[in-house]
Amino acid sequence: MKIIGEVILEDKDLMQEYKELGIDYPKFYKMDGLSRLGWLATEKLLQQVGTEVLDSERTCIIMASKNACLHNNRAFEATMKDHNNYFPSPALFVYTVPNIVTGEIAIEHKLYGETAFYELNNEDELEPIVKATMATGRFKNAIVGWVEEGSGAKLRLVNDN
Amino acid sequence: MEQLEQELKARIIEALNLEEMTVEQIDSDAPLFGEGLGLDSIDSLELIMMLDKYYGIKLTDKTIAKQVLANVRTLAEYVNEHRTK
Numbered sequence A: 001m002k003i004i005g006e007v008i009l010e011d012k013d014l015m016q017e018y019k020e021l022g023i024d025y026p027k028f029y030k031m032d033g034l035s036r037l038g039w040l041a042t043e044k045l046l047q048q049v050g051t052e053v054l055d056s057e058r059t060c061i062i063m064a065s066k067n068a069c070l071h072n073n074r075a076f077e078a079t080m081k082d083h084n085n086y087f088p089s090p091a092l093f094v095y096t097v098p099n100i101v102t103g104e105i106a107i108e109h110k111l112y113g114e115t116a117f118y119e120l121n122n123e124d125e126l127e128p129i130v131k132a133t134m135a136t137g138r139f140k141n142a143i144v145g146w147v148e149e150g151s152g153a154k155l156r157l158v159n160d161n
Numbered sequence B: 001m002e003q004l005e006q007e008l009k010a011r012i013i014e015a016l017n018l019e020e021m022t023v024e025q026i027d028s029d030a031p032l033f034g035e036g037l038g039l040d041s042i043d044s045l046e047l048i049m050m051l052d053k054y055y056g057i058k059l060t061d062k063t064i065a066k067q068v069l070a071n072v073r074t075l076a077e078y079v080n081e082h083r084t085k
Helices: A014-021 A033-049 A070-078 A100-109 A123-135 B002-015 B041-055 B062-068 B072-082
Strands: A002-010 A059-065 A115-119 A141-148 A152-159
Touching: A002 A033, A014 A033, A033 A059, A033 A070, A033 A100, A033 A141, A033 A152, A059 A100, A059 A123, A100 A115, A115 A123, A123 A141, A123 A152, B002 B041, B002 B072, B041 B072, B062 B072
Parallel strands: A059 A115, A059 A141
Antiparallel strands: A002 A152, A141 A152
């Protein structure tokens, strides 16, 4: 695999990062923390490498983290705790699975390869998954990396060379 | 009624996490869905929950819900007439 580009984004002042990107994407405001981080890091990566390098039919997205969308899940759980004031939030419910972030990215950039978000112990565990995925020969590119809410994201665009 | 409209705008911003948006930026007559604020189906569920939580209104009829959620003015009129809290 050849690394085409890499982005490291700290999970800090993401709203400011969003403004600096100069992209108008209102859905950003509604995203949970994990999706904001993964989406922003991907946008920065694609600004760096250019979207023209992507083969939309043969680009996959593989992300992972240890805690996934735990922050959002706790927030959603909090909306259900009081049985006398029981109002589970649909907007929070939407983000109670971590692969929403990979789906958001795929939809926005019309990437039709597979998407996956793994919950792993550490970044090293992601490497064999990416290698095995690329070894299938079905993908030309992959947006891959570690996205840990509260910490940061490290994403790479790799190709099959 | 204007005060209720302002209150609803603030609740919409809070419920839908429309950071960066202010009450003043929401036009009472602008469509909430499609154009205007550009809300989606999940947002409509969130607004229905908001009506139940703060005003004791249970919107279960789809046709009525569509009319009520047309814009902030229609929402305020409905809340004013049907609120139980």
